[in-house]
Amino acid sequence: MGRQKTKVPGEPVEPLDTSPDPDPDTSYLAPCNKETVVVTLHGATDLPASNDGSDPRPYVMVNTTSEEATTHSPKAVTSVASEPTRTPIWGDTVKVEIQAEDAGKEDVILKVMDSNKKEELVSYTIPIKYLRVFHPYHFEFVKPEKVDEATVKTRLYATMVRKGSFLPRYIGCDHTALEVLVQGVNEPLVNNPSPMVLIARVVPSYTEFKANQARRDPASMGLPLTQISFPISSPMNFDVPRVSQNGYPQLSRPGGPPEQPIWNQSFLFQGRDGATNFSEDTALVLEYYPSASMESCEPWTLKQPLGVSVLPLKSRLYHKMLTGKSLKGLCVERLPITDTHLKTINGEAPTVNLSFQLLSSERPENFLTLSNSKGLPTLNLKILDENLGAIRESWSKSSADSSQEAEEPQTLHEMEMNNYRRAMQKMAEDILALRKQTNILEEENRTLRSHLTQQNLEEEQSRAEEENLAVSMKQRLLLSELDIKRLRDRVQYLQNELIRKNDREKELLLLYQAQQPQAAQLKRYQDKLQKMKALEDTVRHQEKVIEKMEQVLEERLRERKEPAQPSRPQGKPNVAFPVFTTSGIHLGPTGENAAVDLYSILLAENTRLRAELERNRQQSVPIILQQQALPDLLGGTSDKFNLLAKLEQAQSRILSLENQLEDSARHWAREKQNLAIRLQEQQHGFGHPSNSIIIDQPNAGVAKDPQQSSKLEPSLPNSDMKFNRPSNSKIETSYSQKT
Numbered sequence: 001m002g003r004q005k006t007k008v009p010g011e012p013v014e015p016l017d018t019s020p021d022p023d024p025d026t027s028y029l030a031p032c033n034k035e036t037v038v039v040t041l042h043g044a045t046d047l048p049a050s051n052d053g054s055d056p057r058p059y060v061m062v063n064t065t066s067e068e069a070t071t072h073s074p075k076a077v078t079s080v081a082s083e084p085t086r087t088p089i090w091g092d093t094v095k096v097e098i099q100a101e102d103a104g105k106e107d108v109i110l111k112v113m114d115s116n117k118k119e120e121l122v123s124y125t126i127p128i129k130y131l132r133v134f135h136p137y138h139f140e141f142v143k144p145e146k147v148d149e150a151t152v153k154t155r156l157y158a159t160m161v162r163k164g165s166f167l168p169r170y171i172g173c174d175h176t177a178l179e180v181l182v183q184g185v186n187e188p189l190v191n192n193p194s195p196m197v198l199i200a201r202v203v204p205s206y207t208e209f210k211a212n213q214a215r216r217d218p219a220s221m222g223l224p225l226t227q228i229s230f231p232i233s234s235p236m237n238f239d240v241p242r243v244s245q246n247g248y249p250q251l252s253r254p255g256g257p258p259e260q261p262i263w264n265q266s267f268l269f270q271g272r273d274g275a276t277n278f279s280e281d282t283a284l285v286l287e288y289y290p291s292a293s294m295e296s297c298e299p300w301t302l303k304q305p306l307g308v309s310v311l312p313l314k315s316r317l318y319h320k321m322l323t324g325k326s327l328k329g330l331c332v333e334r335l336p337i338t339d340t341h342l343k344t345i346n347g348e349a350p351t352v353n354l355s356f357q358l359l360s361s362e363r364p365e366n367f368l369t370l371s372n373s374k375g376l377p378t379l380n381l382k383i384l385d386e387n388l389g390a391i392r393e394s395w396s397k398s399s400a401d402s403s404q405e406a407e408e409p410q411t412l413h414e415m416e417m418n419n420y421r422r423a424m425q426k427m428a429e430d431i432l433a434l435r436k437q438t439n440i441l442e443e444e445n446r447t448l449r450s451h452l453t454q455q456n457l458e459e460e461q462s463r464a465e466e467e468n469l470a471v472s473m474k475q476r477l478l479l480s481e482l483d484i485k486r487l488r489d490r491v492q493y494l495q496n497e498l499i500r501k502n503d504r505e506k507e508l509l510l511l512y513q514a515q516q517p518q519a520a521q522l523k524r525y526q527d528k529l530q531k532m533k534a535l536e537d538t539v540r541h542q543e544k545v546i547e548k549m550e551q552v553l554e555e556r557l558r559e560r561k562e563p564a565q566p567s568r569p570q571g572k573p574n575v576a577f578p579v580f581t582t583s584g585i586h587l588g589p590t591g592e593n594a595a596v597d598l599y600s601i602l603l604a605e606n607t608r609l610r611a612e613l614e615r616n617r618q619q620s621v622p623i624i625l626q627q628q629a630l631p632d633l634l635g636g637t638s639d640k641f642n643l644l645a646k647l648e649q650a651q652s653r654i655l656s657l658e659n660q661l662e663d664s665a666r667h668w669a670r671e672k673q674n675l676a677i678r679l680q681e682q683q684h685g686f687g688h689p690s691n692s693i694i695i696d697q698p699n700a701g702v703a704k705d706p707q708q709s710s711k712l713e714p715s716l717p718n719s720d721m722k723f724n725r726p727s728n729s730k731i732e733t734s735y736s737q738k739t
Helices: 065-070 206-214 291-295 315-321 399-404 412-561 592-632 637-683 698-704 706-715 718-738
Strands: 034-045 058-064 089-099 107-114 119-127 137-142 155-163 177-185 196-203 226-229 262-270 283-290 307-312 329-336 351-359 378-380
Touching: 034 058, 034 107, 058 065, 058 089, 065 107, 107 155, 119 155, 177 196, 196 206, 196 262, 206 283, 283 351, 307 329, 315 329, 412 592, 412 637
Parallel strands: 137 226, 329 378
Antiparallel strands: 034 089, 034 155, 058 107, 107 119, 137 155, 177 262, 177 351, 196 283, 283 307, 329 351
8 A cells, every 4th residue: 555645735635654653643532522523535436537538636525514614625635646547545534523512413525526627526425413423334435327427336435433522331331442452463474465454343253253254244244335325315324233243343554564564553342342242252353454455446345354363352351351450451462363374484374462451431541552551461372262262371460471380280179169169250250240130121121211201201292282283283274264265256356357358348349340341431432522522623624614615715706796807808708717516517607697506505515514513513412421421320220221222322323423424524525626626627728618518527537637637736826725735634634533
């Protein structure tokens, strides 16, 4: 385990040294009113890679929840791996302190960090209240796949011990703990390649323990690990049975050098785990394992030991321990290591030295060290068979005197007296043991009775609390029922309001749908009314044009009635203004009666047209009034049908009038064009004889000589041009609007 440690910047790291201290710290107790959690980080496997995919240089930080919230740099930090790896080996021991009253709410947090990237790889949280005081826990921490897929294969191996400020005393036990100090191997070894670790345990029955090992029981092989899955589902994972046939193993730190391993480490077996359990089959078992095996893919799966040392803890040994002056203990020299292939330089099996004592005080002050263990009585082991037979021992103040002391010969009488004394002593011991057992049972009965009484009181209190809780729950139930009723009424009221508003919305929607066709029909009527107004304006304009034409005709007739001008040359015929009738009859200059008839015909036609326009105007007014009043008269079905019938009649009447007006406008335009052509012909001397009667064919005349009419048109006077052209353009405009 000679690994070089690297110091993390800003983090204190102690260098690793496999050689033990000459006087190690043997304080098993925490300071007053405090508790200490000692964590030994063995190693880890399958750590996750860094964020960039590279292998990390891991180390572990250990702190509590209160330190996590207040301290930025924790003090409990392990060393850093010497090179990037995902299966590091640490073997470092750190500790954290908490107040005793805060043990129920504090947690220990283990964080595996990457020294290169300064990032967290994996973390575990263990409640301190789950840990039993002074019991060594050997954990294998895992996280299932549903918690974190990246760390599903990661395993962290650690040993945790929760230490209090005093050793608890159990009923029926005169002493609080048994302390064992293992010093090291006495002779140099020739075939040990690596440092060794030591597993110590006290088994109540060595015979049964050997049988369990023969059956390959995992609890008896090596260092059994307790697997803890996170998040922790139940505190029963931390439960410790009262009696274990395989004992509660404790792991030492690696002992070096490999040629002669030395530990100088003490083990504390507290309570029922060997404090006063001295019998004919109880034994202290020490198993030796190579520390190099921890560097394999499965560290701490220690299956095959290098050797075993067994020290029987018999009742005679217990009585001899009580004979000490200051410390109630013994020193064992050259305890052999059996079942091993290790050899010393002399070719013999190696041996170890150890010391042990009983602790009676709850806060002992004198723990075993190398210095004070030399004053203990020495036990020289001569014979130790595999069946744990009787120990032949001799007692002396020093090991040299005890090795040279010989037994004095005894006579037969003395042997009988010794046998009698031993039998009496055995009987006395049995009587004392029975009395002690009786006292223990009585004490346990009193304890059970007090527990039963306390349990009854607690049940009564819990029953009273349950009744009070039931009353309060009933009151809350009544209040909740009242609230539910009030809310139900409110919901009913809101539902009624919603139904009423939905009905109103439906009515408004139906009214809107009923008004839509009426609005469209009203818009059509308004468009037709605008067309009628435009048509009336056109008719008025035509009336003005007709009036101007009548004035022109009257002027021309007056000119006809006046005598001929005296300045006219003699011998030329007097050409009169030709007058055209609507039937196309051409009147000569001598036909004055015919001109008067033509004028009367035109006046009659104009009068008729005016009367017809006035009649159309008078008929259109009631229709407009009915259209405007339509939306207010749709109250009943019969009135609606009557109005619709009247509306259809008015529409048909309007269409017929529009057609008549259109035909009249076309006919009048043709007549006007014919009159203009005749007038131009007369002015240019192209008139027909007075006695000839020509049937007016305007369409044929225009088709025969369209160029002549177009050529003659510019020769009209300016007054005629101004009179005729606007009228023609307006007639065409009105016609295009109507179509």
